[in-house]
Each structure stands twice: as structure tokens, then as C-alpha cells.
Amino acid sequence: MPEYRAPVGTRDVLPPESARWAGLVARFATQVGRAGYGLVVSPMFEDVEVFGRVGETTDVVRKEMYDFEDKGGRRIALRPEGTASLVRAFVQHRPPTPFKAWYAAPSFRYERPQAGRYRQHHQLGVEVLGSEDADIDVEVIALADGLFREIGLTQVDLHLNSLGDDRCRPAYREALIEWFTARRGDLCDEHRERIAENPLRILDCKRPECRAVSEGAPRMVDMLCEDCAPHFARVRAGLDALGIAYTVDPRLVRGLDYYTRTTFEFAAAALESSQNGIGGGGRYDGLAEALGGDPTPGIGFGLGVERILLACDAEGVFGAPDAAVDVFVIDTTGGDAALAITHELRAAGVAADRAFDNRSWKAQLKAAQRAGAALAISVEAEGITIRTLREKGQAEPVDRADIVEHVRKRLAAAD
RNA sequence: GUGGCCGUAGCUCAGUUGGUUAGAGCGCCAGGUUGUGGUCCUGGAAGUCGGGGGUUCGAAUCCCCUCGGUCACCCCA
Numbered sequence: 001m002p003e004y005r006a007p008v009g010t011r012d013v014l015p016p017e018s019a020r021w022a023g024l025v026a027r028f029a030t031q032v033g034r035a036g037y038g039l040v041v042s043p044m045f046e047d048v049e050v051f052g053r054v055g056e057t058t059d060v061v062r063k064e065m066y067d068f069e070d071k072g073g074r075r076i077a078l079r080p081e082g083t084a085s086l087v088r089a090f091v092q093h094r095p096p097t098p099f100k101a102w103y104a105a106p107s108f109r110y111e112r113p114q115a116g117r118y119r120q121h122h123q124l125g126v127e128v129l130g131s132e133d134a135d136i137d138v139e140v141i142a143l144a145d146g147l148f149r150e151i152g153l154t155q156v157d158l159h160l161n162s163l164g165d166d167r168c169r170p171a172y173r174e175a176l177i178e179w180f181t182a183r184r185g186d187l188c189d190e191h192r193e194r195i196a197e198n199p200l201r202i203l204d205c206k207r208p209e210c211r212a213v214s215e216g217a218p219r220m221v222d223m224l225c226e227d228c229a230p231h232f233a234r235v236r237a238g239l240d241a242l243g244i245a246y247t248v249d250p251r252l253v254r255g256l257d258y259y260t261r262t263t264f265e266f267a268a269a270a271l272e273s274s275q276n277g278i279g280g281g282g283r284y285d286g287l288a289e290a291l292g293g294d295p296t297p298g299i300g301f302g303l304g305v306e307r308i309l310l311a312c313d314a315e316g317v318f319g320a321p322d323a324a325v326d327v328f329v330i331d332t333t334g335g336d337a338a339l340a341i342t343h344e345l346r347a348a349g350v351a352a353d354r355a356f357d358n359r360s361w362k363a364q365l366k367a368a369q370r371a372g373a374a375l376a377i378s379v380e381a382e383g384i385t386i387r388t389l390r391e392k393g394q395a396e397p398v399d400r401a402d403i404v405e406h407v408r409k410r411l412a413a414a415d
Numbered sequence: 416g417u418g419g420c421c422g423u424a425g426c427u428c429a430g431u432u433g434g435u436u437a438g439a440g441c442g443c444c445a446g447g448u449u450g451u452g453g454u455c456c457u458g459g460a461a462g463u464c465g466g467g468g469g470u471u472c473g474a475a476u477c478c479c480c481u482c483g484g485u486c487a488c489c490c491c492a
Binding site for chain 2: 008081113123124204274279308360362370
């Protein structure tokens with residue numbers, strides 16, 4: 001074993017797998033760019049309070065945060081998710097609203113790794129600040145849905161819920177506390193003592209005891225106030241209008257405290273593991289204010305790159321593309337022909353590669369085939385020839401000065 | 416943080432009840448063959464058997480510790 005390896009819970013992404021990453025990010029960037037979202041690059045770490053402020057009762061913040069003191073004595077945390085950083089940036093810079101942003105960035109959580117769970121994972125996300133229009137909720141959900149379709153995933157289930165707002169959630173909370181307190185003895189050990197702290201989390205508990213108790217519990221969707229109810233109705237109508245299938249799941253509770261109103265998760269049915277959540281998000285109308293800004297509604301989502309690719313593997317879609325150059329330059333003359341010709345081809349926009357280290361003609365040809373090249377240019381003492389590689393063909397002589405033009409014609413003819 | 420399983424070549428693995436210089440396939444390198452071309456043939460490089468300690472005449476093999484991987488719980492992307 002090597003002396004040094006990637007830290008626990010992290011991994012290196014090498015070709016050809018890395019090409020899938022690049023492809024996924026590129027497709028995402030194209031889709032959200034088309035919808036008017038601009039890229040935001042923000043720091044991977046923040047003052048720990050930025051995250052502490054938004055999830056005090058959540059495991060992500062309480063137990064899993066990568067926090068440390070820097071050399072200046074500041075309390076720093078690597079970001080566990082993207083939304084808090086982005087909203088902090090929004091509050092700091094006050095861009096015009098609606099502010100529509102996207103990001104592709106790593107997130108860090110200190111937990112034991114397992115299938116589809118890493119200490120450093122990568123999220124693709126969007127956030128919209130400054131609009132409470134339900135159509136924005138629909139747009140955001142449609143963007144995630146559109147990405148899945150774009151890359152060929154078909155077995156993705158959308159779960160939808162509304163968590164209400166400051167006006168209706170407190171009453172719901174009380175109703176839940178009342179419900180669970182009356183049945184305290186039937187809850188699992190952990191939640192028996194934490195009813196008042198965050199009763200909504202019990203709805204999300206997977207233990208059979210809790211599930212049984214939750215079964216008949218009050219539902220937020222039945223207690224939405226006169227603002228939240230029509231908002232939720234309009235979100236549903238919008239999704240229906242776009243033909244996006246969803247399931248209303250009254251027990252859907254997100255893992256972060258800041259969510260209000262619309263919340264959603266995407267689950268990959270092809271992944272059997274409990275790590276089948278490939279993305280989620282929702283509205284966070286109080287978050288900007290909690291981070292010191294003006295009250296500003298917001299909504300967004302985060303999608304897990306690693307998990308999306310696992311889901312792609314499970315469905316057999318969006319495989320790693322074959323890396324292939326157009327032309328491979330073989331040179332047995334030992335001069336600078338390979339150097340110069342490869343350079344010229346690249347400058348002309350042709351994907352070109354070559355061998356190094358004075359390998360034999362045969363070895364260079366094998367390298368050309370391994371590189372997936374369509375054409376090989378062979379520079380030998382007797383002259384320069386060009387030949388096709390993907391199917392067997394005659395080697396044709398070509399003049400040194402005509403190479404680029406000749407290659408262009410051959411490639412154009414092949415398309 | 417808790418628990419199960421697993422660590423032998425770059426990769427996938429074999430290695431008998433503990434017994435001599437630890438093997439195969441793929442990949443890599445070289446040579447041969449094939450129209451100088453994906454095949455085929457021959458050869459080569461490459462492993463402190465994850466690390467440390469113990470038992471033993473003798474450990475890849477048995478025991479302990481440790482590190483790592485993996486899976487599950489918890490939680491989440």
C-alpha cells in the first residue's frame with residue numbers, strides 16, 4: 001500500500017470517470033444558464049456561525065461539521081452544504097433581485113463513509129433569492145428534473161411537501177408535540193426525549209415504532225394558513241402543467257432547519273441502498289434575515305454528484321465517454337516533426353496526440369489505437385503517410401505542408 | 416459514534432490441514448507473426464502478502480493490536 005492515500009471518506013476522480021463529472025457539470029451549467037441563472041463561486045469555508053445559525057438542531061451542523069480554528073483565531077467551518085454560503089454572499093453583496101444563482105462545489109461532512117456517502121461530496125445547486133412566487137418553486141424543481149432527464153435517468157421519484165411558515169407552522173408544531181407526547185411511550189428511545197426540541201424530525205424517523213406513531217399524526221398540509229395553502233396549490237398545479245410527476249409526502253422533513261413552505265427530495269428508485277436521495281431542496285424564506293439581511297424569500301436545491309452518477313450506473317445511462325483524439329502523430333525520424341505537426345494540428349482545432357520517448361513504430365501505432373484516434377500520420381525517413389485507424393485502409397502519402405488541410409478534409413468527410 | 420465482512424502485482428483474484436525461490440488473467444514494456452494495424456506467439460518488469468507485535472523449527476495462512484477498504488445503523492447529497 002502506498003504511504004499516502006486520499007483521506008478517509010474522500011476520493012480521487014481520474015479519467016475516464018472524471019469525464020462524466022465534467023459532462024454532468026457541463027449539462028447542468030447549460031440548462032441553468034439557459035434559465036437565467038449565473039454562476040456563483042463562493043468560499044469552501046465560512047465563519048462557523050454562518051452554518052450554526054441555520055441548523056442548530058440538525059446532525060449536519062451539530063455532529064458532522066468540519067470546524068477548526070485558523071491561525072488568526074477565527075472559528076471556521078468547511079461548508080456542509082451550499083445554501084448558507086450562497087445566502088451569506090447574497091446578504092453581503094445585495095445584488096438585484098430576483099437573484100438567480102447556480103454553483104458546483106464540494107461539501108464536507110465528518111461522518112463514516114459508506115456507499116454514496118463521503119466526507120467530501122460534490123453538489124450541483126441553484127438558489128433564487130427575492131421572489132416568493134410559486135412559479136419560481138416550479139421552475140427550480142423543473143430544473144433538477146430537467147437535468148435528470150437530460151442525462152437519461154428515468155427512475156427518479158419526486159417527493160413534495162409544504163412545511164408552512166411562521167404563521168401556520170407554530171400551531172402545527174404544537175399539534176405534533178401534543179400528538180407525540182400523548183404517545184411518548186411508543187416512540188423510539190432517541191425521540192422519546194426529544195419531542196419538544198424538533199417534533200418534525202420524528203416524522204422522518206425510520207424506526208418502525210416512530211413510523212407507527214407518525215402514521216395518524218397531524219399533517220402540515222392540512223393546517224397550512226391562508227397564504228401557504230394557495231402557494232402550495234399553485235406549486236402543484238404548476239408541476240402538473242409541466243407534466244412533472246410527484247408524490248405529496250406529508251412526512252417529508254428536510255435535514256436542515258431553515259426550510260419553509262415548499263420542500264422536495266429526489267429519490268433514485270434504481271438505488272436500493274438507503275443512500276438513494278440524490279437531491280433535495282426547498283424554500284427558506286427566513287434564512288436571509290437570520291443571516292443579518294433584509295427579510296428576503298428564497299428557494300433552491302442541492303444535488304449530489306456522486307449519487308447521481310451511482311444512479312446512472314444503476315440505470316446503465318450516462319456512461320463515461322470514450323476519450324478519443326482525432327489524429328495521432330507517429331514519428332520514427334527522431335526529429336521535431338511530431339512536435340511541430342501535433343502543435344499545428346492542435347492550433348487548427350484538431351484533437352491530436354503523439355507518443356514520446358522514441359518508441360518503435362509498432363509501439364506508437366498501438367498507442368494511436370489506444371488513444372482512439374481516427375487518423376494516424378506517420379512520419380518516416382521515406383516520407384509522410386496518413387491512414388485511417390478505425391477501419392483498415394491504405395496509407396496515403398501526404399506532403400508536409402498539406403497535412404492540416406488534408407486532416408481537416410478527412411475528418412469533415414467522416415462526420 | 417456503534418457493529419458485520421474484507422486487505423496477496425497497477426486492476427480482478429488463486430494460494431491445500433502452517434512447509435522450499437508467492438502464482439494466474441488483464442494491463443504495461445520488448446521481440447516475433449500478421450499487408451509495418453485491434454489477433455496470435457515468446458519473453459520481461461512489477462508484490463517488505465496493509466503495518467506492528469505474538470505463537471512456532473517454520474506464518475500470506477493461527478492469535479492480538481493498529482491502519483485502510485467496504486457494508487449496515489445513525490444521518491444525509
